[in-house]
Every structure is written in C-alpha cells, then in structure tokens.
Amino acid sequence: MSTTDPPKKMTYRDAVREGIRSALQNDPRVFLMGEDVGHYGGCFAVSRGLLAEFGEERIRDTPLAESAFVGAGIGAALGGMRPIVEIMTCNFSLLALDQIMNTAASLLHMSGGQFNVPLVIRMATGGGKQLAAQHSHSLEGWYAHIPGLKVLTPATLEDGYGMLASALADPDPVLIFENQTLYIMEGELPANAGPVDISSAKVRCEGKDVTILTYGASLPKSLEAAAKLAEQGVHAEVVDLRVLRPLDDATIMRSVAKTHRVLIVDEGWRSGGISAEISARIQEKAFYELDRPVQRLCSAEVPMPYAKHLEQAALPQVESIIAAVQNLVRSHG
Amino acid sequence: MTTAQPDHDQARRLLWQMVRIRRFEEKCVEMYSAQKIRGFMHLYIGEEAVATGIIEQLRPEDAIVATYREHGQALVRGMSAGSIMAEMYGKQEGCARGRGGSMHLFDAKTRFCGGNAIVGGGLPLAIGLALADKMQNRKAVTACFFGEGAVAEGEFHESLNLAALWKLPVLFICENNLYAMGTALRYTESKTEIAKKGDAYNVANAVVDGMDVLAVSEAAAKAIATAREGQPFLLECRTYRFRAHSMFDAELYRSKDEVTEWKKRDPITLFFDAMKAANVLSDADYAAVETEVAKEVDDSVAYAEAGTWEPVSDLTRFVYSEVTAS
Numbered sequence: 001m002s003t004t005d006p007p008k009k010m011t012y013r014d015a016v017r018e019g020i021r022s023a024l025q026n027d028p029r030v031f032l033m034g035e036d037v038g039h040y041g042g043c044f045a046v047s048r049g050l051l052a053e054f055g056e057e058r059i060r061d062t063p064l065a066e067s068a069f070v071g072a073g074i075g076a077a078l079g080g081m082r083p084i085v086e087i088m089t090c091n092f093s094l095l096a097l098d099q100i101m102n103t104a105a106s107l108l109h110m111s112g113g114q115f116n117v118p119l120v121i122r123m124a125t126g127g128g129k130q131l132a133a134q135h136s137h138s139l140e141g142w143y144a145h146i147p148g149l150k151v152l153t154p155a156t157l158e159d160g161y162g163m164l165a166s167a168l169a170d171p172d173p174v175l176i177f178e179n180q181t182l183y184i185m186e187g188e189l190p191a192n193a194g195p196v197d198i199s200s201a202k203v204r205c206e207g208k209d210v211t212i213l214t215y216g217a218s219l220p221k222s223l224e225a226a227a228k229l230a231e232q233g234v235h236a237e238v239v240d241l242r243v244l245r246p247l248d249d250a251t252i253m254r255s256v257a258k259t260h261r262v263l264i265v266d267e268g269w270r271s272g273g274i275s276a277e278i279s280a281r282i283q284e285k286a287f288y289e290l291d292r293p294v295q296r297l298c299s300a301e302v303p304m305p306y307a308k309h310l311e312q313a314a315l316p317q318v319e320s321i322i323a324a325v326q327n328l329v330r331s332h333g
Numbered sequence: 334m335t336t337a338q339p340d341h342d343q344a345r346r347l348l349w350q351m352v353r354i355r356r357f358e359e360k361c362v363e364m365y366s367a368q369k370i371r372g373f374m375h376l377y378i379g380e381e382a383v384a385t386g387i388i389e390q391l392r393p394e395d396a397i398v399a400t401y402r403e404h405g406q407a408l409v410r411g412m413s414a415g416s417i418m419a420e421m422y423g424k425q426e427g428c429a430r431g432r433g434g435s436m437h438l439f440d441a442k443t444r445f446c447g448g449n450a451i452v453g454g455g456l457p458l459a460i461g462l463a464l465a466d467k468m469q470n471r472k473a474v475t476a477c478f479f480g481e482g483a484v485a486e487g488e489f490h491e492s493l494n495l496a497a498l499w500k501l502p503v504l505f506i507c508e509n510n511l512y513a514m515g516t517a518l519r520y521t522e523s524k525t526e527i528a529k530k531g532d533a534y535n536v537a538n539a540v541v542d543g544m545d546v547l548a549v550s551e552a553a554a555k556a557i558a559t560a561r562e563g564q565p566f567l568l569e570c571r572t573y574r575f576r577a578h579s580m581f582d583a584e585l586y587r588s589k590d591e592v593t594e595w596k597k598r599d600p601i602t603l604f605f606d607a608m609k610a611a612n613v614l615s616d617a618d619y620a621a622v623e624t625e626v627a628k629e630v631d632d633s634v635a636y637a638e639a640g641t642w643e644p645v646s647d648l649t650r651f652v653y654s655e656v657t658a659s
Contacts, residue, residue, distance in 0.1 A: 031468070057468065063498070068457045068491030075461020075475075078446060079396075081468060083461075102451050103458060111439035112430030113651040115446065147652045171654035 005191035013183040015157040015193075016046050016122075019164040020084065024054050027082060030168060031058040033069055034086030043088045044124055044183050070096035070121065074104050074173075077119040082168050087123040090139040090177065104173040105148030119174070120167045126179035126217050126267055127315055133303035136311070138216070138267040140177040141274030144244040150174045151245040152198055155219035157187040159242060162196035169195065179217035179267075198243055201251040207237035210325050211255040213278060214265040215241040218316050222265055225321035234329050244274055252278065253286045260291040261328045265316050270298035297324045339547065344604075344613045347546050349622045350389065351381040351601045353629065354405040357414055360630045361404070361421065361435075365580055369637070370421040373450075374435040377405035379575035382600035383508050384409045386549025387476060387568075390557050396444040396462045396475040398455040401436035402508075402574075403448050406478060412440045414629050415636030424640030431643060432651065444473075452513075453486030455479060456505070460492050463501035467563065474502045474560045481569075482513025484530065485521055493534040496565035504553075504560045505536070505567040508543065510574045515586035531567035543572030544598045547607075575599075 010018070023030045032047060038061040041048035051059040062069040066087060073085035087093045093100065100121070107115045127136035144151045152167060152174060154160045160178065167174035204219065205226050214222045219240050226236040239255050241247070256262055262282060266275040279294045300314040339347065358378050364370045377384065384405040388397070391410075399406045407417055412428055420427025421435050429439045429448075437448035446462065449455040459477035466473040483489055484507065496503045507527050511518050518525050531538030537559055541552040549570060556566040573595040577584050584592075608614035 063491070063494060065487075065491035065495065067488050068460060068495050071454070071457020071488070071492075072461035072464055072495060075446075075458040075463070076465040076468070077461070078458070079462045079465020079469070081465045098451055098454060099457060102454060103449070107447070108654065109651040110429060110433045110437045111441075111447065111651075112427070112432045113655070114429070114439050114441040116654045150653075171656060 007188035007190045009186065009188055010157065011183065012157055012160045012185040012187070013044065013046055015160040015189050016164070016178060017048070017050070018189070019161040020047065021050065021053070023084070023164055023168055024050070024058060027168070029080065029082040030084065031060060031081065032084045032086060033060040033062055033073060035062055035064055035088050037061060037086050042086070044180065046183070047086070066092055066095035067099055071099040071103065073119050073121070074099060074107070074117055077117045078115055083119055084164070084168070085119065085121045087121060089135050089180070090123045090125045091134050091137055093123055093139065100149070101146055105146050108172065109148065116171045117173045118168070118171050120164065120176065121173070122176045122178060124180045125177040126181060127299070127304045127311060128181045128217065130306055130308055130311060132306040136304035138299065140175070140216070140244055141266065141268040143175055144274055144277070148173065149245060150198065150243070152176045152243055153215040153241065154178065155182065155216050155240055155242070157189045158193055159196055161189055161193050163198055165195040166198045170198070174198070177216065181217045185220065199246065199248065200243065201239050201241045201248040203237060203251070203255065204240045205236065205238040207235035207259065209235045209259060210237070210261040210263060210328055211259045212236050212238045212263050212265055212321065212325070213241060213252060214238065215244065216267060218265040218267055221316060221318050222321055225318045225325065228318070228322055229325055234325060236325055247278065247281065249281055249285060252282065256282055256286045257289045260289055262290070262294045263321070263324050263328055264294065264296045265321055266296065266298045267315060268298060269301050270296055271301060273298060292328055295324055295328055297321060337551070338611055338613060341613055344608045345618055345622065347385055347389065347550070348601070348605060348608070348614065348619070349626065350385040350409050351546065351604065352622050352626050353408050353414070354381045354384065355601060356626045356630050357408060357633065358404060360634060364418070364421070364634065370435065372434050373401070373579050374421070375402040375579050376574065376576040377402055379595065379600070380508060380510060380543065380572045381405055382546035382549050382604070383506070383543045383570045383572055384478070386546045387506055387553045390550060390553040391474065391476060393443070394471065394473040396446055396473060398446050398459040398462070398475060398477045399448060400452070400455065400479055401448065401450040402480070403438055403478070404435070407438045407440070407445060410440070410443050410445050412438065412443060412445060414633035418633040418637040419640040422637040422640060423642075424637055425643035426636065426640040453479065453483040453488035456483070456488045456492035459503050460495050460501060463496070463503045464499060467501060472561060474504055474557055476504045476506060478506045478508060480513065481507055481509040481511070481518055481527055482521070484527055485513070490534070493531060493536050493565070493567065497535045500563040501565055502560045502563055503565045504556050505565065507567065507569045508572055509569050510572050512578070512586065514578045515582065517586065528567055528569035536565050536567045538567040538569070540569045540571065543570030544600045544603060546600055546604050
C-alpha cells in the first residue's frame with residue numbers, strides 16, 4: 001500500500017490479519033502457531049486464508065497443549081525465529097502461565113542478560129459474547145504485574161494492524177490482548193499503516209472537564225459516552241492506555257493536570273487490578289492536581305455469568321460510564 | 334561392560350569428566366557449609382556417567398536444556414568451573430552474573446540454555462529450540478535432561494507428542510534416579526517403565542544403565558544419530574543420586590542400605606576398574622586426573638573468591654534487553 005492510496009474499509013479482525021500477513025511477508029523468521037490457526041482459520045477467523053497463502057510450516061496448527069506450544073515459541077525465539085503464538089482466549093493462557101512467567105519473562109534476567117526472548121503471544125480477551133466464566137475474562141492487567149513482559153491492548157484498527165510489527169521487532173516477550181468484541185468493529189486502515197509505537201498512551205478525544213483512562217473494548221464505549229456527554233456540555237478527555245506494561249505515566253499525568261478529575265474504565269476486576277495500579281500512581285505523582293478522588297468503573301467481581309442481562313450488567317457500559325462521569329462532575333463545587 | 338572399548342585418550346577423558354563433576358561438587362558442599370554458597374543446591378554425585386556419556390557425544394552446534402541439578406551438564410559442556418563456582422557465590426563473574434545461582438546456570442556460547450527449576454518446564458523449551466533448528470535447516474540436536482519426576486508433568490506428554498508430530502531433533506534424557514525429591518517412583522507413576530511411555534507418542538526409546546558411562550555413551554550415540562535425522566528419542570538412564578536431594582534433606586524416605594548398595598556401582602569406580610582390567614587406564618592415569626582436577630577445582634574457588642559483587646544500582650538490569658542506539 002502506498003501513501004497515495006485511499007484508506008481501506010475493513011474490520012478490526014481484518015486489520016489484525018493484515019498485520020500478521022504483512023509480518024509473514026516481511027520476515028522469513030516469522031511464523032504463526034496455535035490451536036486452530038490453520039485449517040480452521042482461527043477460532044475468531046483472524047487467520048483465515050493464511051494457511052493457503054503461507055503453508056503448514058508457517059501457519060502451524062498445534063495440539064491443545066498450551067504449555068508446550070507456548071514453551072515451543074520461547075525455544076524457537078531463542079533459536080532465532082520470530083514466532084507469533086496465538087492462545088485462543090486468555091483464560092486458556094493460564095495453562096501456559098508457567099512458561100510465560102517462569103520462562104519467557106524470567107529468562108533474560110536469570111541468565112544474566114544472555115538469553116532474550118523475542119516472542120509475541122496474541123490472545124483474545126474480554127466478555128460480552130455470553131461465553132460464560134471460562135472464556136470471558138480480562139487478564140491483561142494481571143499479566144501487567146509481571147516484570148519482563150510488555151502488555152499491549154490494541155483497540156483501533158491501526159493498532160490492531162501495527163502493534164504486531166512493533167512487537168515482533170522488540171527483543172523481549174510481548175503479549176497482545178485482542179478484545180473479542182472488537183473483531184467485528186468496522187473502520188478504515190490508512191494506506192500507509194505500519195508499525196506503531198508500543199510505549200505510549202494516546203489521547204483519542206480531547207476534553208477539559210474530566211479524564212477517562214481506558215483501553216480495549218472500553219475505548220469505543222468511552223468515546224461514545226464522551227460524545228453523549230459533550231451534548232450535555234461535559235467535555236471528557238479519553239485516553240487510550242494502549243500499553244499496560246510499561247504504563248505511560250507521562251501522558252496519564254498530563255491529562256490529570258489538565259482536567260483534575262479522573263475516571264478509570266477497565267473490564268478487569270477492581271481488586272488488585274490495573275485500575276488500582278493506575279489510581280495509586282496518580283495519587284503518588286499528581287495528588288495535588290486532583291479536584292476529586294480518582295473513580296473506577298470495573299467489571300463486577302464475579303466469574304462472568306452466561307445470561308445476557310447479567311453479563312451486560314457485569315461489564316462497564318456507555319450508560320454506566322456516563323453516570324460515573326456525571327457523578328464526578330456534579331460533585332464538583 | 335559389554336560395549337566397545339575406548340582407546341586410552343577417550344577413556345581418560347571420560348574419567349576426567351566424571352571426576353571433575355565429583356570433585357567440583359564435593360568442593361561445593363564444602364563451600365556451602367562455609368556459607369559461601371546459599372540457596373538451594375542439588376548435587377549430581379552418583380549420576381556423573383549420564384551427563385558425561387551424553388554430552389561427550391554432542392557437537393558444538395547442539396543445544397542443551399537442563400534442570401536445577403545441572404552442575405555436571407554445565408561442566409561437561411565446557412563451561413568453566415570458575416564461572417559456575419562464581420555463579421554459586423553470587424558474583425558478577427558468574428555464568429549468569431549471579432542472577433541465577435546453582436539452579437540457573439546459562440551459557441549462550443555453548444548453547445547451554447539453563448538451569449530450569451520448574452520440573453518439566455524445560456521440555457517445551459527444548460521443542461522450540463529444535464523447531465527453530467529444523468525450520469532454519471540446521472542439523473543441530475537439542476538434548477533435554479529431566480528427572481523421572483518430570484514424567485508426571487503434563488509438559489512431558491505434550492512435548493513428546495509435539496516432538497514426534499513435528500519430527501523434531503530432540504533427545505529427551507530421563508535421569509531416573511528413582512526419587513522425585515523424596516517420593517519414590519512407585520508412589521507417583523502407574524507405569525514405572527518410563528522409556529516405554531515414548532511408545533504412546535511414537536517416540537523411539539531405550540533404557541540404559543546410567544551408572545555405566547560406556548553404555549550411556551553408546552546409547553547416546555545411537556539416540557543422537559536418530560534425533561539428528563528428525564526423529565525424537567527418549568533415553569531413560571537408570572541412575573542414583575548418592576547425596577540428599579538438596580542441602581535441606583534429611584533423607585527419611587530411603588534406607589542407608591539402599592544407598593550403600595547403589596554406591597557399590599559408583600560410576601567412576603566401575604569405569605576405572607574396568608579400564609584398568611582392560612589395560613586401557615593405569616593407576617598413574619587416575620592419579621594424574623585427580624591432580625589436574627584438584628587444581629581446576631581450587632582455581633574455581635580462587636576465581637569465585639576474587640570475583641566482585643555487582644553494584645546494587647544494577648539491580649533492575651536484564652529485565653528488558655538493553656538496546657544500544659544504532
């Protein structure tokens with residue numbers, strides 16, 4: 001694609017697929033490995049068509065053996081390849097948690113700097129599709145606890161496409177969390193889309209009254225809430241965190257200093273979650289900028305229920321974001 | 334000994350490697366008692382024939398994945414005794430700059446990929462190293478050591494399956510010393526013939542007397558040749574650790590008589606006696622090996638003693654790669 005071409009209309013799913021395709025085309029060391037990535041076309045159809053294009057060596061179906069194929073990804077990365085390991089959902093990644101934490105995240109340090117692990121792991125995350133308590137959780141904040149990992153949460157087509165190339169160029173393990181509900185999101189991918197920075201948050205919507213810090217599937221919800229709030233004369237600034245480890249403190253604190261009120265919207269659980277970490281950093285670094293205590297809107301602390309009305313009630317929604325912002329603003333003075 | 338006789342130089346080298354492990358680890362115990370070495374330390378004494386027999390058959394381009402009981406593998410692979418001792422001292426001259434200790438020895442130059450202290454955790458890594466070699470058309474083999482305790486972990490089964498499915502050049506070496514820490518094999522496995530578990534995954538397999546370095550060498554040569562052609566191999570080496578599991582083990586789970594019986598099959602004595610009887614090695618050879626090894630071990634201590642502590646300001650280095658600006 002050249003810069004003079006018009007942007008392409010596509011879904012987030014297409015953008016992720018194009019990112020993978022581009023990586024496979026650009027570097028013979030890159031290969032994709034995971035459950036059902038090949039003949040099935042990917043559980044969420046992300047890799048559909050790639051097997052025919054790149055063959056079984058590079059679009060590698062694995063047995064249902066998360067620990068072994070994630071560990072194999074680590075070994076292959078040590079051996080000079082650039083594997084993209086797909087884990088069907090982040091709930092399943094717990095079967096590979098030992099490999100992710102005890103090996104991928106620890107190896108460089110444990111070896112005194114000798115063995116870095118240039119591995120990328122992609123996984124689907126999040127609720128909202130009535131998949132109940134073993135397919136719907138948001139564990140990205142949890143992984144962000146672990147030194148040695150980088151944790152990315154692409155929430156736009158550009159990031160869905162471009163974060164992969166940046167992650168593959170990184171010398172260390174990078175986890176990419178793709179929220180399941182975003183796959184059908186439609187948008188435009190600029191013709192010159194390419195690698196994006198994977199170290200900073202981005203202001204997606206400017207505002208002066210309140211800052212909404214969010215990521216993943218809560219980003220489009222927050223943007224929609226911000227648009228409705230604007231009609232009421234409340235101007236929310238929406239910051240897309242994009243990267244949960246390392247957190248971009250500078251962008252967060254800059255927005256806090258501008259609006260003095262903060263709402264964190266996170267599909268993860270509240271207790272011990274990434275929202276707690278961000279809130280703590282704000283009080284450490286920008287306490288005197290705050291007009292109101294930092295507020296958090298997180299998922300209810302339940303294993304995700306199946307019934308639609310219960311699941312929807314468990315997740316942050318446009319309405320609950322609006323209500324939380326109104327409360328923050330109303331209680332001012 | 335039913336296997337082919339080595340010549341004098343080959344025999345002397347095998348003896349030398351085994352004596353190095355033995356004397357080095359005896360010195361480690363001394364240094365542990367002197368509190369120079371801390372943390373967990375697991376000794377290989379009694380199992381020397383396994384690492385020696387296997388690793389002496391590997392090529393420089395081959396990779397090794399080992400466990401937390403890996404001093405022997407590291408020494409035979411050619412890592413310097415000084416760098417290992419310094420690592421156990423926690424000095425920055427150690428092979429992992431003091432970040433790993435006894436359980437996490439690493440050396441990129443010799444493709445020594447650790448020192449993994451999660452039982453079974455190394456097997457998937459070995460699969461990946463072999464996959465990378467295969468995908469890049471390198472004729473290297475990955476030798477993956479683990480104890481019989483690891484056979485109970487899912488990673489053993491997942492990894493054997495993948496290795497056979499993808500035709501990977503992996504040599505799985507099960508060091509069956511009969512005890513997973515303090516729990517005997519018969520209490521943990523419904524089927525105690527470990528090599529045969531390879532059959533379930535179409536992984537070629539064999540059992541060898543792990544106290545007989547020549548038998549291990551011969552079995553390893555065949556197994557490595559098979560693996561190099563892209564057919565994984567599971568080699569069960571029946572062995573015994575003469576010392577406790579770690580330095581914190583009262584050994585309540587096995588009898589002194591059992592240990593005494595196994596010590597009668599000490600791999601070093603067994604090998605030397607056979608070589609002497611065959612006129613391949615002499616008492617003078619043995620004495621010379623001991624002298625050489627004593628010096629190497631003493632030097633390793635001197636190296637560790639002279640080593641330096643990494644400044645605390647470096648504490649958070651090596652969490653992420655240090656990318657130099659280009």
